[in-house]
Amino acid sequence: MTTTELLTGGLRIEAHKRRSTKASVRAARLIERYVIPLDQHSGLPALPLVKPADRVRMFQPIAQPAPGISAWLHSPVSGEVLAIEPRPAPHRLGAPTMSIVIANDGRDERFDNAAAVVSFEQISPAEACEHIARGGIVGLGGAAFPTANKLESSLCENGPQLLLNGAECEPYISCDEMLMRERADDIVFGARALLHALCAPNCTIAIEDDVPEAQTALRLAIEKAADARIRIKVVPAIYPAGGERQLIATVFGVEVPHDGFPADIGVVCQNVGTAAAIARWIRDGQPLVSRIVTVTGDGVSEAGNWETRIGTPFSSLIADSGGYTERMSRLIMGGSMMGTSLPHDDLPVVKATNCIIAASALDLQPRGPEMPCIRCGNCSQACPAFLLPQQLHWYLQPFDSEQLSRHGLLDCIECGCCDYVCPSQIPLAERFREAKPLLARELDAHLTADAARARFHSRNERLARLEAEHRAKLAEKRRPKGEPSST
Amino acid sequence: MTFPTAPAPHVVAHDSVGRVMRIVLYALVPTVALHVVFFGVGLLVQIALGAATALLTEALALRLRQKPIEPFLKDGSAIVTAVLLALCLPPLAPWWLVVSGTAFAILLAKHLYGGLGRNPFNPAMVGYAVLLVSFPVQLLQWLPPSGMDIEQTRLSIGETLQTILTGSLPSRLTWDAVTSPTPLDALRTHLKMGMTMAEAQAAPVFGALGGRGWEWINLATLAGGIVLYALHIIRWHIPVAMLSAIVVCASLMYMVDPGAYAGPIFHLTSGASLLGAFFIATDPTSAATSDRGRLIYGAGIGVLTYVIRTWGGYPDGVAFAVLLMNLSVPLIDRYTIPRVYGHAR
Numbered sequence: 001m002t003t004t005e006l007l008t009g010g011l012r013i014e015a016h017k018r019r020s021t022k023a024s025v026r027a028a029r030l031i032e033r034y035v036i037p038l039d040q041h042s043g044l045p046a047l048p049l050v051k052p053a054d055r056v057r058m059f060q061p062i063a064q065p066a067p068g069i070s071a072w073l074h075s076p077v078s079g080e081v082l083a084i085e086p087r088p089a090p091h092r093l094g095a096p097t098m099s100i101v102i103a104n105d106g107r108d109e110r111f112d113n114a115a116a117v118v119s120f121e122q123i124s125p126a127e128a129c130e131h132i133a134r135g136g137i138v139g140l141g142g143a144a145f146p147t148a149n150k151l152e153s154s155l156c157e158n159g160p161q162l163l164l165n166g167a168e169c170e171p172y173i174s175c176d177e178m179l180m181r182e183r184a185d186d187i188v189f190g191a192r193a194l195l196h197a198l199c200a201p202n203c204t205i206a207i208e209d210d211v212p213e214a215q216t217a218l219r220l221a222i223e224k225a226a227d228a229r230i231r232i233k234v235v236p237a238i239y240p241a242g243g244e245r246q247l248i249a250t251v252f253g254v255e256v257p258h259d260g261f262p263a264d265i266g267v268v269c270q271n272v273g274t275a276a277a278i279a280r281w282i283r284d285g286q287p288l289v290s291r292i293v294t295v296t297g298d299g300v301s302e303a304g305n306w307e308t309r310i311g312t313p314f315s316s317l318i319a320d321s322g323g324y325t326e327r328m329s330r331l332i333m334g335g336s337m338m339g340t341s342l343p344h345d346d347l348p349v350v351k352a353t354n355c356i357i358a359a360s361a362l363d364l365q366p367r368g369p370e371m372p373c374i375r376c377g378n379c380s381q382a383c384p385a386f387l388l389p390q391q392l393h394w395y396l397q398p399f400d401s402e403q404l405s406r407h408g409l410l411d412c413i414e415c416g417c418c419d420y421v422c423p424s425q426i427p428l429a430e431r432f433r434e435a436k437p438l439l440a441r442e443l444d445a446h447l448t449a450d451a452a453r454a455r456f457h458s459r460n461e462r463l464a465r466l467e468a469e470h471r472a473k474l475a476e477k478r479r480p481k482g483e484p485s486s487t
Numbered sequence: 488m489t490f491p492t493a494p495a496p497h498v499v500a501h502d503s504v505g506r507v508m509r510i511v512l513y514a515l516v517p518t519v520a521l522h523v524v525f526f527g528v529g530l531l532v533q534i535a536l537g538a539a540t541a542l543l544t545e546a547l548a549l550r551l552r553q554k555p556i557e558p559f560l561k562d563g564s565a566i567v568t569a570v571l572l573a574l575c576l577p578p579l580a581p582w583w584l585v586v587s588g589t590a591f592a593i594l595l596a597k598h599l600y601g602g603l604g605r606n607p608f609n610p611a612m613v614g615y616a617v618l619l620v621s622f623p624v625q626l627l628q629w630l631p632p633s634g635m636d637i638e639q640t641r642l643s644i645g646e647t648l649q650t651i652l653t654g655s656l657p658s659r660l661t662w663d664a665v666t667s668p669t670p671l672d673a674l675r676t677h678l679k680m681g682m683t684m685a686e687a688q689a690a691p692v693f694g695a696l697g698g699r700g701w702e703w704i705n706l707a708t709l710a711g712g713i714v715l716y717a718l719h720i721i722r723w724h725i726p727v728a729m730l731s732a733i734v735v736c737a738s739l740m741y742m743v744d745p746g747a748y749a750g751p752i753f754h755l756t757s758g759a760s761l762l763g764a765f766f767i768a769t770d771p772t773s774a775a776t777s778d779r780g781r782l783i784y785g786a787g788i789g790v791l792t793y794v795i796r797t798w799g800g801y802p803d804g805v806a807f808a809v810l811l812m813n814l815s816v817p818l819i820d821r822y823t824i825p826r827v828y829g830h831a832r
Binding site for chain 1: 488491498507602777827
């Protein structure tokens with residue numbers, strides 16, 4: 001059962017993490033073919049550096065960032081490039097996305113990137129950012145935003161505060177918990193590299209109050225590193241406390257402006273997994289070619305966490321986990337609250353794949369029939385963005401863009417809390433997810449129309465002024481010479 | 488392998504409109520039980536008549552509107568309306584009163600506006616207001632509470648049924664012998680006759696705190712309301728604001744002239760103050776929706792209730808106060824949109 005946190009919004013949702021945290025992190029089996037989508041990070045797709053039939057080695061760069069926001073991609077294995085072609089991917093379910101397909105030769109021959117291993121204290125912060133970019137590091141919390149782009153846009157004079165997000169609030173995901181338990185040293189190392197790259201004065205690692213083992217491991221690692229700049233902040237295990245904006249409000253007591261970024265209030269938030277990936281790159285020369293993936297749910301035989309190379313198909317991870325059970329009914333990438341439901345399992349693990357839930361009817365309480373909203377307001381009590389979902393729902397039908405924008409539809413973070421508590425079983429999150437782009441477009445059209453109107457008026461004014469000037473000049477010319485002007 | 492897909496979130500809490508309405512009904516059980524103890528089984532007959540009427544009219548309205556009938560009959564909202572209206576009627580009121588009031592509430596106040604979740608006014612209070620305006624005589628014919636030493640007028644179950652269904656009392660009784668005004672009504676009449684508060688409250692219809700019997704029924708209502716709060720069915724804003732407003736108004740006037748105005752405890756424990764605060768004003772559909780809005784809405788009902796009781800034309804004012812504030816909800820909602828995360832304070 002759940003209790004709503006009446007004052008802060010959010011929900012205490014029963015956690016389902018124990019199932020996947022019994023065993024330690026194991027290496028996922030190696031397979032013959034790896035599929036690396038070129039657009040698996042936020043921003044622009046990477047540009048391939050290889051072509052079909054090229055030999056590649058493990059850790060070799062195979063695609064470089066497009067100008068702007070983009071990221072490097074590296075080969076997770078040694079072998080041969082089979083094709084660069086559109087393949088289905090879990091983060092773009094609409095259409096296949098351009099991917100590099102690599103045949104694994106099983107030898108794991110490493111690409112010689114000795115130069116990758118650097119002592120970050122020896123290089124300048126700007127060089128450190130550039131170096132982090134070369135490791136293909138992206139945010140591993142789920143959004144896969146290229147880390148170097150985020151760091152560069154966050155640089156400020158006195159250095160921003162660094163916040164490492166270890167608050168894994170989605171009830172099924174445990175990859176960050178296992179990372180903190182088993183690789184706390186990597187996280188602390190990565191934190192120190194990030195502090196250097198950002199010229200940040202200190203680092204706060206946020207961790208939830210229901211993962212004592214992870215807290216202990218991190219404390220020990222911080223003691224070992226003897227770095228007084230790094231501290232731990234325990235936050236309540238409330239969904240969605242791990243959302244970037246919610247976490248910043250919880251930890252620092254300040255809100256990120258609705259039209260701005262954390263950097264605007266001097267905070268940079270990175271996932272703990274990202275910090276560990278930075279450590280592996282800077283310290284060991286291993287770019288981001290693998291990550292920990294939680295495989296859980298009542299639909300697989302054995303839940304667990306797997307160190308998985310990017311490009312591994314979901315079906316292989318499911319096989320590692322003992323296959324589906326008879327009760328399997330829904331495949332989800334991500335968490336149970338915000339994850340994407342997938343039509344099949346022949347999809348590659350991408351950098352953003354933190355969790356695969358093979359859900360059975362036991363995991364998914366069936367939704368009842370949708371009833372009309374009775375305005376009970378449970379949703380507004382649960383909303384972490386302080387919205388009134390009941391009012392937003394009212395103004396969706398018919399679509400009232402003025403009221404929707406007054407009520408802050410565009411500030412909805414789509415966490416699904418309103419949906420979770422709704423007694424009328426209204427799929428609010430889905431409705432809002434669909435309505436947000438419509439509203440954004442409509443507001444944009446309004447702006448465009450306003451701008452066009454303004455342009456039109458100023459043009460008319462300009463033309464009238466020109467004409468008046470012209471007439472004045474004509475009048476001047478027609479006047480007989482010598483006659484004084486009337487003005 | 489392929490799987491059916493569905494939008495996030497993939498888990499939801501077990502809850503339904505039916506569960507909410509059932510809890511509201513359970514929370515009314517103590518009130519109804521004590522009502523029966525003090526005023527006899529008439530209320531149960533009224534509830535049965537009202538509930539049957541509510542379900543029938545609800546089904547009829549759904550059919551006319553070509554909506555699925557079963558899920559809406561099962562949601563329990565029509566029964567809540569019927570019970571709340573029945574609680575407001577005199578226990579021996581003739582059957583056509585509760586039937587027409589309930590039918591009016593369901594058909595006109597609820598379905599004409601679009602049914603569940605779309606009624607701007609509290610349906611039970613619309614039904615009550617219509618009856619009060621149309622049939623004031625029948626509505627003010629209350630019974631004396633038990634313990635007033637008139638046990639010979641107590642009706643048996645059969646006599647109660649007969650009275651409600653035929654509209655006439657058993658031959659051994661007359662209406663004058665059986666009925667008694669409600670405490671609020673009695674107070675009003677006595678004060679009008681020029682009595683002081685102390686003289687007025689010496690009448691047998693008054694108890695230790697408020698009306699005799701009523702004070703216990705209201706305490707039971709308070710208990711039910713606390714249960715609703717504890718189970719997160721209602722929140723504190725509306726009841727606290729409404730009761731505080733009544734207390735503030737009553738205290739102020741009591742301090743001005745204790746001889747002419749009843750004190751706050753009397754106002755809380757008489758009439759429909761507590762039923763209104765916990766079960767009627769909290770109807771979420773017709774109430775303001777933000778926390779701040781609910782405080783304003785509740786306080787408005789409290790003030791209006793006191794004003795109508797003290798200076799208005801009717802002994803109790805909860806129904807009209809609720810309807811008047813229902814009317815103000817769009818305005819309140821418009822000016823109490825909460826600040827959204829990340830926007831300027």
